[in-house]
Amino acid sequence: MANYQAPNSPVLARFIAPLTDAYSGSQRKYDCKALGDLDFLESGISRCVSAVTSGRDFLQQLADCVGKLFEVTLFFKALKSRRRLANLISVNLNVARLLRSRLADPFAEIGELSGFDIYAGDGHFHEAACHDPHKPKKPKPAKKKTNGERQKQAKKLQTGHFFILGMRDHHLRHYALAEPRPGGGNEHDMHVLKRKGAKTPEHIVSLSKISDLKGIEANEDGLTIKTMTTIDELFESLLLDDNFKVLRTVCRNISTQPIRNMATVGGNLTCRYTWTEMPAVMTGLEANMHFIDTTGQKNTLTAEDFYKNNAKTDKILTHVTIKRDKTASIVYRRVKKTAYVDIPLLSIIMKTSFKGKRFTNTKVSVNNCVAFAQRDNVLEDFLNTQDAREGLGQEALDHLNESIYDKRSSDYKKHMFRVSIKNAINELVEQQLTKK
Numbered sequence: 001m002a003n004y005q006a007p008n009s010p011v012l013a014r015f016i017a018p019l020t021d022a023y024s025g026s027q028r029k030y031d032c033k034a035l036g037d038l039d040f041l042e043s044g045i046s047r048c049v050s051a052v053t054s055g056r057d058f059l060q061q062l063a064d065c066v067g068k069l070f071e072v073t074l075f076f077k078a079l080k081s082r083r084r085l086a087n088l089i090s091v092n093l094n095v096a097r098l099l100r101s102r103l104a105d106p107f108a109e110i111g112e113l114s115g116f117d118i119y120a121g122d123g124h125f126h127e128a129a130c131h132d133p134h135k136p137k138k139p140k141p142a143k144k145k146t147n148g149e150r151q152k153q154a155k156k157l158q159t160g161h162f163f164i165l166g167m168r169d170h171h172l173r174h175y176a177l178a179e180p181r182p183g184g185g186n187e188h189d190m191h192v193l194k195r196k197g198a199k200t201p202e203h204i205v206s207l208s209k210i211s212d213l214k215g216i217e218a219n220e221d222g223l224t225i226k227t228m229t230t231i232d233e234l235f236e237s238l239l240l241d242d243n244f245k246v247l248r249t250v251c252r253n254i255s256t257q258p259i260r261n262m263a264t265v266g267g268n269l270t271c272r273y274t275w276t277e278m279p280a281v282m283t284g285l286e287a288n289m290h291f292i293d294t295t296g297q298k299n300t301l302t303a304e305d306f307y308k309n310n311a312k313t314d315k316i317l318t319h320v321t322i323k324r325d326k327t328a329s330i331v332y333r334r335v336k337k338t339a340y341v342d343i344p345l346l347s348i349i350m351k352t353s354f355k356g357k358r359f360t361n362t363k364v365s366v367n368n369c370v371a372f373a374q375r376d377n378v379l380e381d382f383l384n385t386q387d388a389r390e391g392l393g394q395e396a397l398d399h400l401n402e403s404i405y406d407k408r409s410s411d412y413k414k415h416m417f418r419v420s421i422k423n424a425i426n427e428l429v430e431q432q433l434t435k436k
């Protein structure tokens with residue numbers, strides 16, 4: 001291997017230390033004796049962070065201040081090497097991997113963002129190098145140009161680069177080189193984004209036009225809610241009896257009438273906002289979610305499993321089914337977030353089947369609005385050992401999976417959770433004790 005000497009400056013040495021690790025895994029290493037890969041990589045970084053204005057000036061400084069002497073022609077030839085570019089790309093990917101393993105993802109806790117990469121991007125234009133070509137000449141103008149205009153026309157194209165910073169791993173990388181605009185001027189950031197990725201899908205299917213995806217059906221076995229059924233249609237349905245009655249309470253509390261007229265059950269379940277209410281409700285009611293993919297392949301998941309996997313899908317949700325349960329006792333509690341835009345701060349659904357006074361097969365499904373719907377198994381296990389009696393709501397507060405309720409919660413929210421849980425259990429108890 002070429003004789004690479006780490007920089008004398010302790011700061012620079014520390015700054016570029018991860019490079020050695022990243023380089024060791026590069027796909028395109030080559031042991032160049034004249035200008036070693038690590039020297040080349042280090043000099044590239046130094047060039048970016050230095051204040052020199054030209055490549056030759058940089059090499060001069062490198063020789064004077066750092067004691068690294070590179071032959072000018074060799075260095076500029078190396079800049080054009082395809083192998084070195086491939087090596088840079090490989091090293092860069094390895095740096096990203098290293099960062100991911102060493103730095104904590106600051107967005108990991110935000111369930112709404114799970115599955116998304118997040119970037120901050122910016123463009124940077126800088127003056128053309130003295131050896132860059134001039135702008136292509138425009139056709140001769142009819143009018144004679146002033147001196148100022150002539151100078152403007154002779155200007156060289158600026159070089160523009162767009163960079164993106166991964167907000168999850170803090171890895172900064174080059175995204176695109178600006179392309180010259182037909183009428184002159186710099187390429188705009190939005191144009192670059194469109195050029196690079198934002199493609200219009202070949203086929204767009206509007207689910208609202210598929211009549212098979214609309215409607216509610218019920219029989220002795222259960223209830224089927226098709227995905228494009230609106231929240232209002234569900235609320236108005238005459239089929240909501242037995243354990244399905246709770247859906248009327250849920251729908252009534254969702255936002256405002258104009259929203260309920262438009263929002264669909266499928267959208268509420270799959271939109272990946274952690275705060276929508278149907279996910280916890282369907283989890284609590286032990287619903288099944290039915291999907292179909294582009295090849296017509298169908299598959300079914302329990303709502304619980306779907307939200308355990310952070311509600312990720314590349315399929316279409318066609319309908320939801322819930323088994324009929326004539327004996328279940330169900331309560332629902334919801335606290336709104338603000339008085340202005342009605343979205344929930346928290347919601348909770350509890351379902352149990354009383355055997356005599358004993359809670360059995362209890363399901364407690366919680367929406368803490370910052371993570372996807374989940375069950376509180378600690379509370380369920382406690383309740384399943386208890387009889388309906390006064391004071392149970394208060395006692396149950398010592399048997400919670402606190403991590404669900406504490407997650408990004410203010411004292412107010414934690415308090416409202418406890419009030420909601422206590423009242424929900426007391427309501428279940430009362431329903432059972434006053435049953436004739």
Ligand SMILES: Cc1cc2nc3c(=O)[nH]c(=O)nc-3n(C[C@H](O)[C@H](O)[C@H](O)COP(=O)(O)OP(=O)(O)OC[C@H]3O[C@@H](n4cnc5c(N)ncnc54)[C@H](O)[C@@H]3O)c2cc1C
Pocket residue numbers: 207227231253254255256259262263264265266267268269270271272275276277278315316317318341342343344
């Ligand atoms: C002001 C406001 C207040 C709200 N308040 C509440 C509230 O209090 N409680 C509550 O629960 N919700 C509330 N919502 C959410 C609302 O109920 C809707 O569920 C949500 O906005 C999604 O809209 P949509 O149903 O029209 O779905 P869309 O906007 O049509 O879809 C959302 C996304 O879901 C996915 N999607 C939709 N349908 C399917 C499908 N069949 N298969 C696969 N993917 C699909 C797509 O990725 C789509 O991009 C509120 C919304 C607003 C705007």
